[in-house]
Amino acid sequence: MVTGVLPITLEDATKAIQVFLLSGKEYVCLMHLHGDIPEETIKSALHEFTGEIYQKPPVRASVKRETRRRTIYKIDLLEIDGRRVLFRVACQAGTYIRKLCSDMGEALGCGAHMNELRRTRAGPFNEDDNSYTLHELQEAKRVYDEEGREEQLRLVIQPVEGAFKYLSKIYIRDSAVDAICHGAELAIPGIVKLETGIKPESLVGIFTLKDEVVALAEAQQSTESILAAEKGIAAKTKRVIMRSGTYSREWRSRQKPN
């Protein structure tokens, strides 16, 4: 049984899906051991599987079955009841928890399987924070359709900008927006402000001064080197979220013929 945080993106917001796919997840997992193991041994196995682990994706996986390295940030033991072990795990994107359980079972010598799993976090989305069920979505839509009231729908559905909560953001001039909407690279003179924590190749959000997301981009330099430079490319646009024509096209009329 698998439940919990499933980020859904609608229409144009789907361009931001990578933010969820690439960010860390947190789960509460109920693992069932196939033998009786002393508590201390279970605890040390959980500890052993924290940090860098090697994992081969399961047979029915959506990725190539090649052993890969994943980071388990943290495992907190919540409860042991006989052969049942309840724990919370925070891990890198693309970690298979079902596999983690069977690998731990193998390490313990008794075998184990995953019984129940609840995702409590997917990157920016947390189960305690504006999480809604399909029924609540349906009800919000009904209230909107039948009574014309938008509030509930605006609560269940949140702006795509929230997906960028934990990415570094770069805020740009109005005059640079439409070029980015056409897939252009972001040059340093177009930047008004930016957040710390940017490194070459890190994913960043390009935002307008009205806090609207324009695109998802890959940084070419660190925050520090962008701040120190006067020109050059700061980020390469990867996915455009804002529709072109939302901001004026002055960048075009300014182009000089060669």
Add this chain to the structure above:
Amino acid sequence: MDDNSPIWETKRQLKILAQAETNPQYGRRPAERSIEEHLRLGTINLDKPPNPSSHEVVAWVKRILGVSHAGHGGTLEAEKPGRPDGYGRTPHHA
């Protein structure tokens, strides 16, 4: 994207590079969008029920809202083996 600690533990500061104004004629703050724009640029932090697959949940969301495209971020449960993808296919998803 993540290194040794999860992304939600990262602290960031804002640095100012230049002064600039934004023209109110273009764009709109996310909270000021029309309901149509709000849906088009919307996300849902969905609490997935145990039974339908992630795939099926996306199909249901599309049907409830009447939107043409939707995607989900990270399959929660491997698609069941030997089960046809019957509940309205979602050709466009991540």
